[in-house]
Amino acid sequence: MQTEKPEYVDFAVTARKYKTLLTKKYQNRKQWVNPSPYDIQSIIPGTILSVFVKEGDVVNEGAPLLILEAMKMQNRIEMPFTARIKKINVEVGVRIPRETLMIELEALDNE
Amino acid sequence: MTLKKNILALRQKKAIVEKGGGDKAIEKQVAMGKMTARDRILALLDVDSFHEYDLFVEHEERNFGMASKELAGDGVITGTGTISGAPICIYAQDFTVMGGSLGLKHARKITKIMDHALRMKVPCIGINDSGGARIQEGISALAGYGEIFYRNTMSSGVIPQISVILGPCAGGAVYSPALTDFVFVVENISKMFITGPNVIETVLGEKISQEDLGGARVHAEITGNAHFYALSEMECFDQIKELISLIPHSNQQKAVSVEPKEPKSLKNIENIIPADPKQPYDVREVIHALTDDSKFLEIHELWAANIVIGFGRLNGETIGFVANQPMYLAGVLDCDASDKAARFILYCDAFNIPIVTLEDMPGYLPGVDQEHAGVIRHGAKMLYAYSEATVPKITVILRKAYGGGYIAMNSRHLGADFMFAWPGAEIAVMGPEGAANIIFRKEIMEAEDEDAMRQQKVQEYIEKFANPFVAASKGYIDAVIEPSETRELLLHALEVSKNKDDHRPAKKHGIPPF
Numbered sequence: 001m002q003t004e005k006p007e008y009v010d011f012a013v014t015a016r017k018y019k020t021l022l023t024k025k026y027q028n029r030k031q032w033v034n035p036s037p038y039d040i041q042s043i044i045p046g047t048i049l050s051v052f053v054k055e056g057d058v059v060n061e062g063a064p065l066l067i068l069e070a071m072k073m074q075n076r077i078e079m080p081f082t083a084r085i086k087k088i089n090v091e092v093g094v095r096i097p098r099e100t101l102m103i104e105l106e107a108l109d110n111e
Numbered sequence: 112m113t114l115k116k117n118i119l120a121l122r123q124k125k126a127i128v129e130k131g132g133g134d135k136a137i138e139k140q141v142a143m144g145k146m147t148a149r150d151r152i153l154a155l156l157d158v159d160s161f162h163e164y165d166l167f168v169e170h171e172e173r174n175f176g177m178a179s180k181e182l183a184g185d186g187v188i189t190g191t192g193t194i195s196g197a198p199i200c201i202y203a204q205d206f207t208v209m210g211g212s213l214g215l216k217h218a219r220k221i222t223k224i225m226d227h228a229l230r231m232k233v234p235c236i237g238i239n240d241s242g243g244a245r246i247q248e249g250i251s252a253l254a255g256y257g258e259i260f261y262r263n264t265m266s267s268g269v270i271p272q273i274s275v276i277l278g279p280c281a282g283g284a285v286y287s288p289a290l291t292d293f294v295f296v297v298e299n300i301s302k303m304f305i306t307g308p309n310v311i312e313t314v315l316g317e318k319i320s321q322e323d324l325g326g327a328r329v330h331a332e333i334t335g336n337a338h339f340y341a342l343s344e345m346e347c348f349d350q351i352k353e354l355i356s357l358i359p360h361s362n363q364q365k366a367v368s369v370e371p372k373e374p375k376s377l378k379n380i381e382n383i384i385p386a387d388p389k390q391p392y393d394v395r396e397v398i399h400a401l402t403d404d405s406k407f408l409e410i411h412e413l414w415a416a417n418i419v420i421g422f423g424r425l426n427g428e429t430i431g432f433v434a435n436q437p438m439y440l441a442g443v444l445d446c447d448a449s450d451k452a453a454r455f456i457l458y459c460d461a462f463n464i465p466i467v468t469l470e471d472m473p474g475y476l477p478g479v480d481q482e483h484a485g486v487i488r489h490g491a492k493m494l495y496a497y498s499e500a501t502v503p504k505i506t507v508i509l510r511k512a513y514g515g516g517y518i519a520m521n522s523r524h525l526g527a528d529f530m531f532a533w534p535g536a537e538i539a540v541m542g543p544e545g546a547a548n549i550i551f552r553k554e555i556m557e558a559e560d561e562d563a564m565r566q567q568k569v570q571e572y573i574e575k576f577a578n579p580f581v582a583a584s585k586g587y588i589d590a591v592i593e594p595s596e597t598r599e600l601l602l603h604a605l606e607v608s609k610n611k612d613d614h615r616p617a618k619k620h621g622i623p624p625f
Contacts, residue, residue, distance in 0.1 A: 008391060011440065013443055013473045013474050013476070013477065013542075014474055014542055014544075014545045015542055015544035016544050016545070017389065018389050018391065018437070018473060019391055020391045020442075021391075021439050022439070022440060023415075023416050024332065025333055029478075032479035032483070044315075045316050045317065070315075095316050097315075
């Protein structure tokens with residue numbers, strides 16, 4: 001068996017801390033980040049084919065925002081709820097990776 | 112009239128075809144650090160035991176200039192032989208012949224030998240080393256793959272199927288190893304992925320090397336697609352031979368039994384586990400103290416290290432072991448560990464191998480990533496596998512057995528035949544700290560010194576519940592035993608359950624939480 005003692009770390013499972021080793025997969029796991037509903041992120045890498053809105057536009061729910069070409073399909077990204085376009089971070093022709101913040105929305109000031 | 116001329120002509124023809132893609136192609140193969148397909152078979156099988164079939168099969172494709180191409184054996188060597196005297200069927204793809212690509216006749220050779228293996232009830236070993244489908248043959252190549260996958264499924268649970276990845280195995284081809292029972296990979300040589308780095312870069316723009324995407328280490332450590340990992344082809348063949356010597360060769364036979372031997376580990380079994388439940392130890396040392404000759408063949412050693420599975424012998428017979436590993440992640444159960452254990456339990460059940468479970472786990476791994484990855488669904492697989500198994504099942508609770516994990520690790524309630532616990536076992540619905548916080552919350556909050564009161568209540572809980580006697584008093588465990596008695600009791604339990612006859616309600620099959 002091993003002759004040198006491995007470097008154990010403290011690992012909490014419910015209320016108790018155990019001395020143990022961590023696996024590489026556990027150490028590399030992604031921390032969960034609460035997604036904001038006002039962030040329109042790309043779920044797949046692809047190329048922006050066209051953008052239909054401008055910054056400052058008030059857009060209704062369901063209206064098309066942009067076309068993302070990925071996996072030989074032209075994916076239509078639609079407005080999730082009626083709001084204003086705060087910022088557009090992409091342009092036509094740009095190739096973007098996954099989880100790129102493409103468009104930022106802001107709530108309409110309530111009338 | 113003798114056949115001398117014919118015999119000489121046959122030998123000449125064989126010599127040419129047996130060279131595969133020719134000397135130059137063989138040189139390239141060796142330069143890549145790989146053995147040739149024929150050498151691999153000869154190294155794995157017993158000396159002079161290999162007999163080849165379908166050596167002279169030729170492809171019938173006429174498109175894309177294939178009419179002029181002569182492909183020796185159509186890129187695959189198939190046949191039968193023995194490993195340690197046990198008959199097996201084997202096929203090895205030949206990378207020197209058009210990159211080992213799979214055409215219809217290539218696939219038919221493989222399915223023919225797979226059909227043989229299923230009918231003759233012998234193990235089937237496939238050595239994969241292929242560039243993928245032969246594009247020139249078009250859909251016929253896909254048809255070939257489909258026929259292979261269907262037979263992999265038909266043979267699943269009837270004969271052991273082993274895949275050895277000794278080269279690229281990409282695209283559709285990689286589903287055959289995924290359907291087999293055990294996958295062997297070798298560092299720097301094995302490559303498994305569905306879409307390769309080139310396609311990924313073109314379509315998605317993500318850059319990654321072949322090794323990082325689907326190299327041997329990735330599959331042994333991260334994806335769990337590989338069961339055994341070796342640093343060289345010869346080491347891999349030794350692992351295969353060891354596995355073949357332990358497993359039954361069909362679901363109608365028991366595994367080969369050997370002369371029983373006493374364990375030879377130097378450590379006294381009582382000294383392996385620390386008394387403090389927060390301190391870790393290597394549960395493999397406990398296994399070594401129990402098995403014959405202290406021999407244990409671990410499966411999936413690098414993946415989901417928080418649980419240990421593998422084969423060892425008790426009284427000369429092959430036994431499957433499932434044990435929590437407190438040395439990694441405190442021995443918790445999580446998605447990967449549940450997957451790993453559940454499939455192994457299914458394998459042991461299919462091939463009539465008794466299962467011994469060694470338990471020491473503090474619960475399930477908490478975390479958003481675990482929950483979102485579906486630890487509920489994956490954890491349920493283990494419950495399903497244990498409940499469904501009708502082989503003799505023996506559990507020894509070494510130390511901690513809290514909450515859902517107590518049930519999942521083959522408790523009496525899931526059908527364990529024998530339940531033993533060591534004197535230091537803590538069988539409770541929760542760890543003492545967590546339980547005391549909940550049950551005595553009022554007392555703790557109303558106390559002057561919260562910490563002192565909490566400590567006192569934890570102590571009370573430990574004395575009252577964190578021991579094996581509560582479960583023993585209810586009959587949920589059969590006996591509280593001394594560690595030194597464990598091996599003897601395991602041998603006795605296995606002796607008693609030799610003719611176990613258990614049935615499940617008639618059904619086509621259940622619906623496990625895949």
